[in-house]
Amino acid sequence: AQSVTQLGSHVSVSEGALVLLRCNYSSSVPPYLFWYVQYPNQGLQLLLKYTSAATLVKGINGFEAEFKKSETSFHLTKPSAHMSDAAEYFCAVSVGNEKLTFGTGTRLTIIP
């Protein structure tokens, strides 16, 4: 069965600094990988997804993630944090069917 581990339940960065949210996956077959964002009192919104077309995936709001098979990682980055990026971020994996297995989430706080 597939699984996802998100390192760091809380991450704080200063406005304008690099955002790095870590995600490692476990899967016996090539996975599909996703990053979702959840703003307070809202549902989840897809930031980006990896579907084996390209290892560097660009998403919305300036986020990107790189699939590294050798490290079984799919870390999310953004060069310059904005106050509006404060939210909870979930990494998820899907194999074969459409069931999503989510990580435990990382709450991102932006320091003015």
Place this chain on the structure above:
Amino acid sequence: DSGVTQTPKHLITATGQRVTLRCSPRSGDLSVYWYQQSLDQGLQFLIQYYNGEERAKGNILERFSAQQFPDLHSELNLSSLELGDSALYFCASSARGTSGMNEQFFGPGTRLTVL
């Protein structure tokens, strides 16, 4: 706005009761998924329906059941409610039911509080 609607937004009920949560998928989407988000369990997949048929089952309790109707809306029924069932319940939809790469669009959720 994802195009997925869920009602009600909030639900407060007592232990032992039964509730029904409703989800309308995006126009044209055939798959509906239900997820539960709680502080101790995180986000967990409950069940998936595709075009009216159950497609996949996750960590869904026997006290919970779901169905998808001919108009593709779905209902999640929770019975004999316990305090631990208090959570945010999300519905998501996607166009197809056979490929894991398809994006799922999430509704705003129903917050269930069991007192």
